[in-house]
Amino acid sequence: MAQRNNVGVVVAGLLLSILMASMDNTIVATAMGTIVHDLGGMDKFVWVTSAYMVAEMACMPIFGKLSDMYGRKRFFIFGILMFMLGSILCGTANTIIELSIYRAIQGIGGGALVPIAFTIMFDAVPLESRGKLGGLFGAVFGMSSIFGPLLGAYITDYIAWEWIFYINLPLGLIAFAMIAFFYKESVEHTKQRIDWGGAATLVAAIICLMFALELGGKEYAWDSAMILGLFGSFAVLLIAFVLIERKVAEPIISFGMFRKRLYWSSNAMAMFSGAAFITASVYIPIFIQGVLGGKATNAGLVLLPMMLASVVTATGGGFLMTKITFRSIMIPTLAILAVGNTLLTTLGVDSSRFIVTVFMILVGLGIGASFSVLSNAAIYSFSPRERGAASATLNFLRSLGMTVGITVFGIIQSHVMTNKLTAAFSGAEGGAAQLPPELDLSDPRAILTPETRKLIPADVLDKIVTALSSSITYTFMWAIIPSVLALVFAFFMGREKLDEMAQSSEYGSH
Numbered sequence: 213m214a215q216r217n218n219v220g221v222v223v224a225g226l227l228l229s230i231l232m233a234s235m236d237n238t239i240v241a242t243a244m245g246t247i248v249h250d251l252g253g254m255d256k257f258v259w260v261t262s263a264y265m266v267a268e269m270a271c272m273p274i275f276g277k278l279s280d281m282y283g284r285k286r287f288f289i290f291g292i293l294m295f296m297l298g299s300i301l302c303g304t305a306n307t308i309i310e311l312s313i314y315r316a317i318q319g320i321g322g323g324a325l326v327p328i329a330f331t332i333m334f335d336a337v338p339l340e341s342r343g344k345l346g347g348l349f350g351a352v353f354g355m356s357s358i359f360g361p362l363l364g365a366y367i368t369d370y371i372a373w374e375w376i377f378y379i380n381l382p383l384g385l386i387a388f389a390m391i392a393f394f395y396k397e398s399v400e401h402t403k404q405r406i407d408w409g410g411a412a413t414l415v416a417a418i419i420c421l422m423f424a425l426e427l428g429g430k431e432y433a434w435d436s437a438m439i440l441g442l443f444g445s446f447a448v449l450l451i452a453f454v455l456i457e458r459k460v461a462e463p464i465i466s467f468g469m470f471r472k473r474l475y476w477s478s479n480a481m482a483m484f485s486g487a488a489f490i491t492a493s494v495y496i497p498i499f500i501q502g503v504l505g506g507k508a509t510n511a512g513l514v515l516l517p518m519m520l521a522s523v524v525t526a527t528g529g530g531f532l533m534t535k536i537t538f539r540s541i542m543i544p545t546l547a548i549l550a551v552g553n554t555l556l557t558t559l560g561v562d563s564s565r566f567i568v569t570v571f572m573i574l575v576g577l578g579i580g581a582s583f584s585v586l587s588n589a590a591i592y593s594f595s596p597r598e599r600g601a602a603s604a605t606l607n608f609l610r611s612l613g614m615t616v617g618i619t620v621f622g623i624i625q626s627h628v629m630t631n632k633l634t635a636a637f638s639g640a641e642g643g644a645a646q647l648p649p650e651l652d653l654s655d656p657r658a659i660l661t662p663e664t665r666k667l668i669p670a671d672v673l674d675k676i677v678t679a680l681s682s683s684i685t686y687t688f689m690w691a692i693i694p695s696v697l698a699l700v701f702a703f704f705m706g707r708e709k710l711d712e713m714a715q716s717s718e719y720g721s722h
Contacts, residue, residue: 218394222336223345225390226329229292231352232383233322237261238360239376240315243368250373251308259312262426264319269611270418271323274411276331276604277464280597281406284332285397291324292388299380327604330587334603335596336395342588347530350584354522354576357493357515409456410464417449425619429626465605469594473706474538475602478590480701482582482610485546487617488553488695489579492518494618495625495684496556496572503561503681504568517569521576522583529581530588538589539705541581546699549578553695556688561681578695592708617694625687632679 240247240260247260279287298318305311330349337345367375424442432438457463470476497514529541552574559568590606591599665673 218396219336219338219341221390221394223333223348225387225394226333227348227352228383228387228390229288229325230329230349231356232380232387233295233325234353235356235360235363236318236322236380237264238357239364239367240264242361242364243373243376246368246373247311248308251305251311259426260308260315262422263312263316264322265611265615266419266422267316267319268322268326269422269608269615270415271320272327272604272608272611273414273464273601274604275324276327276600276602277407277462279328279331279600281462283397284328284335284600285391285395287324288328288332289388289392291321291328292384292391293321294318295321295325296381296384296388297321299377299384302377303374327607328600330607331591331599331603332391332395334588334591334599335397342533344530346533346584346588347527349587350526350530350580350582351523353583354519354526354580358519362513405460405462407456407460407462407464410453410460413449413453413456414464417446417453420446420449422615425615428619429623434623464601466598466601469598469602469605472593473704474593474708475590477701477704477706478538478586479606479609481542481546481698482586482590482606483613484694484698484701485549485579485582486610486613487621488549488691488698489575490614490618491621491687491691492553492556492572492575494622495687496568499559499681499684500565500568503559503677503684504563504565515572518572518576521573522580525577525580526584527580530584533585533588533709535709537705537707537709538585538592539702539707541585542702542705543699545578545581546695546702547578548574550692550695550699552576552578553688553692557685557692559681559685559688561678582698589705589708613694617691621687621690624690625683628686629679629683632682633676636675636679 244260275287275291295318298314298316298321301314301317302311305314333345333349334342363379364376367373367379420442424439424446427442428434428439454467457465457467470479493515496518500514525545529545532541552571555571555574559571587603587606591602594602668676
């Protein structure tokens with residue numbers, strides 16, 4: 213009974229840590245307007261988010277491997293402490309540059325927290341409870357997308373933006389106490405050489421890729437020497453990383469793991485479903501506000517139906533893992549995701565808010581199971597000393613899919629909208645001249661505020677809204693591709709499920 217009680221406390225600490233790390237980007241996004249107003253640096257505000265993502269993605273595989281080599285607990289606690297340190301520093305930032313640097317420190321902590329949390333859960337929890345708890349972990353990801361923006365808006369409006377960072381301190385301290393005092397590792401770990409070459413080339417490659425994606429089309433043209441150089445450096449460093457990993461004794465990402473069908477198919481599904489889902493998450497609020505003329509409600513409320521639906525299938529998928537195969541859960545849910553994404557392409561200026569909500573619910577139901585099921589499926593067939601790397605690689609590829617997806621689809625949306633507007637105004641008498649001079653039509657968010665819309669003549673606004681609508685639905689059409697690819701890879705999963713007989717004696721890390 214004492215052991216079971218300990219497991220409950222440990223799981224609570226893991227859930228709190230994941231909530232803290234996954235909510236961080238959404239809670240910051242709502243406060244960015246106020247932060248930029250106070251600190252200045254409008255041209256650099258994108259780095260506040262990017263610094264966190266770069267550090268988190270680059271560190272995920274590294275901490276996952278280190279946790280296999282030296283134990284989960286020490287690196288998970290390190291992640292909590294780094295995250296809290298970064299949070300304290302963020303609250304004291306005086307410039308946008310300082311804030312971006314401190315966000316990178318937070319990202320290092322997040323890179324340890326997210327992948328290791330799933331691995332500790334798999335190590336510490338008896339098999340009959342893994343499905344249920346896997347659903348809870350998936351539900352936390354969904355709920356963080358809802359409550360992050362709401363909490364961020366409330367704190368910014370009624371307290372001060374610094375407290376969106378300081379709020380992590382009590383959460384982090386509670387999680388720290390729960391893991392430090394109640395999680396007892398019993399798995400033996402053997403020290404091996406650290407793959408410094410692999411770590412260096414991986415971090416450098418991710419930094420080059422993320423900088424290229426963030427700066428391309430904004431600070432520099434896509435065909436500029438700077439962006440092409442960054443992409444070229446990414447390619448060279450990636451090749452170097454692969455060559456190093458194939459030769460070292462203890463690689464950060466073991467390509468041998470991808471020989472297992474369940475593992476490589478789970479990673480492929482996470483990457484492609486992440487790309488499809490993030491597109492819906494970004495462009496549905498823009499459609500509702502910019503095309504349907506919805507109020508400037510918080511993104512968390514706009515996406516509430518989709519996120520609640522994702523919680524339903526994340527929890528349901530977790531419960532079903534011990535009863536039916538991973539494949540039997542993922543095929544129908546990813547089929548729903550593909551259908552939901554396809555239906556989003558039928559939206560237009562005459563669509564009702566009810567129809568958009570129905571389509572959102574379908575997308576949410578389609579993505580939810582991937583949060584809980586894939587995380588368990590990816591590490592299911594590995595020994596305890598490989599699970600950290602396996603979990604970290606899955607989370608890394610999911611984040612990569614989301615990052616590349618939203619960048620590529622953002623380019624498509626912007627390009628289509630610009631072309632539509634050019635065509636719409638090419639024959640208009642003085643139509644474009646009636647626009648506010650500061651309005652950037654290549655940015656769909658530029659026409660979302662009621663104040664801006666009032667400045668635009670009605671006939672001109674109609675043309676802009678029509679262009680925005682068709683550009684977003686065209687983008688949704690391209691997002692069908694990754695959702696269908698995710699569904700295709702689900703058929704390759706095999707017939708495995710969480711098998712109680714096969715692993716009943718395995719768990720022992722309480």
